[in-house]
Amino acid sequence: MDRERLKVVLEAALLTSTEPLPVSELKKLSDVSLDTRQMESVLEELAQDWQGRGVELNRVASGWRFRAKPEVQQYLDRLNPQKPPRYSRAVLETLAIIAYHQPVTRGDIEDIRGVAVSSQILKTLETRGWVEVVGTRDAPGKPELFATTKQMLDDLNLRMLSDLPSLQEIGSLLEQETAEAASMRTSAPEPIAAPAAEPAPAPVAIPASASVPVSSPSHAETDAPEGWPFGPDDAATAGS
Missing domain, CATH: 1.10.10.10 (Winged helix-like DNA-binding domain superfamily/Winged helix DNA-binding domain)
Known part of the structure; x- marks a missing residue:
């Protein structure tokens, strides 16, 4: 050959x-x-x-x-109009911290971010295949250690961790992500007003001698509201 x-x-x-x-x-x-x-x-x-x-x-x-x-x-x-999933700033910040400080525990992430990190954020990253548990720290409670995966590098079109952008660039990307999300909210079209209801017809006088049948009121059952319209992963990633 x-x-x-x-x-x-x-x-x-x-x-x-x-x-x-x-x-x-x-x-x-x-x-x-x-x-x-x-x-x-x-x-x-x-x-x-x-x-x-x-x-x-x-x-x-x-x-x-x-x-x-x-x-x-x-x-x-244009051939695939389905939009890719959007992740909250909290999810992206958590991913960046793990990428640059790995392996890290959940407590490490919280110390760096300055706020609590929900289990759902870590679950979202694990489900996406970007983060995995690589061991435990020799400390009380044996906290799990998190690190990024090859899948994350593949999805970012990177060969190795050293190819990651600088922390400053990551910060700019996160700010841009937030600005785009805010822009999408403010540029949302105004809701269309419902058409005015037709005027109710004038009441018709009924002679006292007329026989008017009266039906018993129905007792229709009403269902409780469905709740948050997204799946559990999406609802959690929407929070910080």
């Missing part, structure tokens, strides 16, 4: 995979034995071949993958 043929095979494998593929797996596609550096050289060359296209080949924490370039994502979103 020559180099060009190997690139074609790698291209097919990466384009059809729904997950990043590590070099250890991609090496199985070659007819000849290649070490990690040799395989990475072929992958880097393949990435160069895709320069100027709508998709790009890059390396993240879990391996190599093709993805749409950020500048075309806004157009692709």
Whole structure:
């Protein structure tokens, strides 16, 4: 298998995979034995071949993958109008603290944030696959230690923790997130007023001699309000 043929095979494998593929797996596609550096050289060359296209080949924490370039994502979103989940400032702050200070306990997070951290916030991050328990601290109560996952790096299109933006940049992103949420609330359209009710018809006089049937009032059962319209995770992440 020559180099060009190997690139074609790698291209097919990466384009059809729904997950990043590590070099250890991609090496199985070659007819000849290649070490990690040799395989990475072929992958880097393949990435160069895709320069100027709508998709790009890059390396993240879990391996190599093709993805749409950020500048075309806004157009692709038209094919999938479902909006991605939005997370509260409290959730994003908690994630940032774990990312930069890991491993940390819930108490550590609360000391840094200066406010209590609800269990639902941590559950949201765990459910999303961004945070996991990596052990316990040798302290009274054996508090759990939290750290970020490869999934978080993959979702942020990062290869390693050192690729994370600075704390100042994280702060700016959090402020932007809050400002956008506030803008969406203030720009919400005014509710449409209900149409005016039709005037009630004038009462009709009934002769005293007329026989008027009277029916017993019905006792319809009424249900209690449904409550918060979102799921338990969404309701919790909306709080701080």
